[in-house]
Amino acid sequence: MWGPLRFLRPDALWARYRFDPTAYGLPRRDELDTGRSGPALPGYRVREIQALADATRHGDWQAAASYVEAAGQDWDTRWSRTELLEQIARPDSSWVDAWRRERPDDCDAATLHALVLVHRAWAIRGSGYANTVPPARMAQFGALLPEAIDAAREAAALAPQNPGPWVVMITAARGARYSPYRFQQLWTELVARAPHHYDGHWQALQFWCAKWAGSDAEMLSFARKAVRNAPEGSPLAAMYLFALQELEAREGKRAPSKDSKALLQQVADSLRSVRADDERLPRLRHLLAYHLGRADLHDAALEQFRLIGLWCGAEPWIEDPNPAMSFDLARTRAARKSAGPRQATRQR
Numbered sequence: 001m002w003g004p005l006r007f008l009r010p011d012a013l014w015a016r017y018r019f020d021p022t023a024y025g026l027p028r029r030d031e032l033d034t035g036r037s038g039p040a041l042p043g044y045r046v047r048e049i050q051a052l053a054d055a056t057r058h059g060d061w062q063a064a065a066s067y068v069e070a071a072g073q074d075w076d077t078r079w080s081r082t083e084l085l086e087q088i089a090r091p092d093s094s095w096v097d098a099w100r101r102e103r104p105d106d107c108d109a110a111t112l113h114a115l116v117l118v119h120r121a122w123a124i125r126g127s128g129y130a131n132t133v134p135p136a137r138m139a140q141f142g143a144l145l146p147e148a149i150d151a152a153r154e155a156a157a158l159a160p161q162n163p164g165p166w167v168v169m170i171t172a173a174r175g176a177r178y179s180p181y182r183f184q185q186l187w188t189e190l191v192a193r194a195p196h197h198y199d200g201h202w203q204a205l206q207f208w209c210a211k212w213a214g215s216d217a218e219m220l221s222f223a224r225k226a227v228r229n230a231p232e233g234s235p236l237a238a239m240y241l242f243a244l245q246e247l248e249a250r251e252g253k254r255a256p257s258k259d260s261k262a263l264l265q266q267v268a269d270s271l272r273s274v275r276a277d278d279e280r281l282p283r284l285r286h287l288l289a290y291h292l293g294r295a296d297l298h299d300a301a302l303e304q305f306r307l308i309g310l311w312c313g314a315e316p317w318i319e320d321p322n323p324a325m326s327f328d329l330a331r332t333r334a335a336r337k338s339a340g341p342r343q344a345t346r347q348r
Contacts, residue, residue, distance in 0.1 A: 061095045076199070162193070
């Protein structure tokens with residue numbers, strides 16, 4: 001994995017010549033897997049997703065409707081299921097149209113339709129900066145987003161207690177260039193229905209980024225509030241990790257403040273309460289381990305590396321040409337500067 005050493009810093013030398021990962025409860029270097037952020041989905045989930053894809057491909061929208069309805073008022077789960085259906089609908093959304101025709105008063109069908117429009121708009125625009133997008137594509141993007149917002153408002157009227165349509169509106173708002181005042185009106189409606197909605201918070205965090213409608217200060221204030229308000233069992237505190245990633249992408253690495261270290265410890269404490277089988281958790285552990293290490297919270301970082309195990313196919317490691325090396329150096333540093341070797345059960 002190593003080849004010629006890229007770095008001659010102490011961590012790199014110690015990693016190559018002295019570091020025994022197993023003494024710290026970590027997988028061997030030759031076990032590291034850059035293919036995924038964590039273990040594969042359990043078989044029942046793979047079969048469930050495949051069954052949905054097969055059913056909708058044959059026009060069976062009832063299976064999709066039942067899948068969303070089964071989430072009840074667990075709004076995070078209901079939204080994640082809606083997002084999965086949107087992904088399934090990307091090659092062909094005719095079954096969504098059929099669902100809406102058969103059940104015109106179904107909020108789930110109307111919400112999914114609005115979400116399909118939002119993602120269709122972003123697919124046309126692309127992910128580049130505005131000055132790199134051809135005018136014709138930008139015009140299509142600008143026309144589709146208001147249509148998606150209108151569709152989401154119609155969905156909201158069908159089930160006033162459902163936060164899903166408001167997540168769609170918040171998702172579309174930054175591309176539609178909403179002012180902070182207009183956005184706040186949408187946000188008030190969302191949190192009145194689901195005050196700790198994970199994906200709603202993630203979309204709002206993007207809005208408050210400096211590259212969109214906010215500033216670094218507004219983004220960080222929003223993220224800190226999410227940490228303070230995160231309920232037990234929710235990964236909501238991870239909004240602070242995304243804010244740190246955004247700052248680093250814009251401004252480069254900078255020394256963590258005392259306040260940042262305290263917040264990172266709070267994030268670590270909060271994520272301990274999240275169910276181990278939460279599919280969002282592996283990605284968050286990678287970001288947490290990275291930022292804890294940068295903040296010199298080495299024992300806490302090492303705890304995350306033990307929980308991560310052999311998987312290193314996630315941000316921030318995959319941003320490096322050699323993800324396994326980047327991951328290994330980070331866990332080496334955490335081990336080297338921690339309280340000392342501790343045997344632990346490894347997660348696989």
